[in-house]
Amino acid sequence: MFPTTLRWRLSAVIAVVGALVAIGLSVLVRTEFERMQLADARRLQDERIQLVVRDYAMSGTATLGADLDSPDLPRELREAVHGGQRATYLERRPGQAWIWAAAETDGKILSIRTSYADKDDALDQLDQVLVIGSAAVVVLGTLLGVILGARLSRRLRLAAAAARQVADGDTEVRVRDAIGGRPADETAELAQAVDAMADALQERLAAEQRVTADIAHELRTPVTGLVTAAELLPPGRPAEMVRDRIKALRGLVEDVLEVARLDTATEKAELTGFDLLTFVQRRVTALTPEAQVSGESQTVLTDPRRLERVLVNLLINARRHGKPPVEVHVQGHTLRVRDHGPGFAADLLRDGPSRFRTGSSDRGTGHGLGLTIAAAQTRVLGGTLTFANAENGGAVITLVLPANSALDDGLGGGSGLAAG
Structure with missing residues (x-):
């Protein structure tokens, strides 16, 4: 070959x-x-x-x-x-x-x-x-070709690795720094072009994030006023409808603000050790008592507040867009949520969740921020979130938390254990 x-x-x-x-x-x-x-x-x-x-x-x-x-x-x-x-x-x-x-x-x-x-x-x-x-x-000649090819391919591999880091959201990485300034060949020209594109995209993304954050922040004051005013309305069906819509609007504004914060890539996880199965059972019982929880105990080191946000969004997605029974399974550092609805659309499986896009009309309506926030919070935790459809129907979301060798050995990793 x-x-x-x-x-x-x-x-x-x-x-x-x-x-x-x-x-x-x-x-x-x-x-x-x-x-x-x-x-x-x-x-x-x-x-x-x-x-x-x-x-x-x-x-x-x-x-x-x-x-x-x-x-x-x-x-x-x-x-x-x-x-x-x-x-x-x-x-x-x-x-x-x-x-x-x-x-x-x-x-x-x-x-x-x-x-x-x-x-x-x-x-x-x-x-x-x-x-x-x-x-x-x-x-x-072959040795010369190997040396020249190794030098050129090394520069290209470094450029590709740096470009992937930029694509993953690392705004500090630049291709020209990764490959070095010399020689000034076609690889250097490619690096300059990629860096220029990354700078332009970063500026545009930063501008969009500022606009989104500013709009959401400015909306919080009038929405808070609406909540207060709605509480003064006389009891009745119209008042309930107004309060319900204001509550939905307030949730949307808070979600947009959270997405804007997560987009800045400055969020840090506050790690705590706790038993994952006990943590999941308590949250699922409080939010979706009809869901089925199974698995084995495993101590993990992660941020419980962010993990709760991810779990709540996954359960809301399964309850709102899927069909019962909703199953939650814990094994090791893996948490799996499954419903028995129509499953995810092909574009969501291919591209991942996107804000203000729900993918399949069969899974109901929504603004698409729930899974977007869950994916972003998972990245802050250092884990992975994958989406799939079960063979016999239904959507499957798998959350894999990063393993911690100290906790796996029962040492606690230097962090205090919390029951969750």
Whole structure:
């Protein structure tokens, strides 16, 4: 399977390119060396046959080991020197190689033959050198690709990690700081672009949070006045309806203010150790006595006020938008709330809860802040909140609190135990 990471892709590309370049250069060098070697051998043999011809003309004898009308003379060379010509010829046989030179004089052919095996040996040695050199080039190129790819992929991984931290709400993290200022390459340009986008989004989000908080804060005074005025109304059905709507409005304003505070990411949990099952039983009995509670005792270290807020919102959601029976199960650091209604909509399962959106019309109406607050408070507690639909129908919300090794060992984690 071809590697998918940038580091190994770059290494593979450099290795392949290095191999192709090394092979091409090796073939070129070998071909040129072989051509020059053969040209030198032909030139030397040609000089020798010229001396042999001159000595034969003067003394009538063949010198330098030359032969006269040799029966071993290749047919191609014999035809080439016909008519008083002079030529050279490379003859190869299995395990043997000779370089010939011949010339015709007085109707006879003088020829001289020299072994070419030493030249082939030199060519074999060159082949070995070229193979070793090509392998070295490929290995060094691959190592260079690994180093360069590791450096580049490391910067990209750091940039991706920083971008995820920004996406998770860490406003102090910037990509350019995570990857460093040098070198000023495309990764640095990407970091600057991501940081600029994060700054712009943060400014817009801060502006929206300020507007939301200001509106909710300004509404508290007139809503409080409405509550007081409603208490002065004479008894009757109209007065009850007014008080009910004012109560709903007051709850909405308080929820919006809570969301605005949680959006600032400055909320901190005040940790206390207590038994989770006992805590849940008391809250469920007070709010939803018809709900079924089961599980095992487990001491946890968390913020009871924020945990109560999460549990209450989950129970209200199950009672208001689901159908009975509502089941609450505690196991270890996990708390699960399930109803038997129509379940969650696909977009809520995909994207999570959003303010002022209830997702599915089958689960009733509402302003969508209950689950949003529950999710935000869970993040403050350091836990996770997941949403799912049961196979046989109904919505399932699972809250997982962070484990504490000291409490798990029965040491209390340095915090006082509270019954909840």
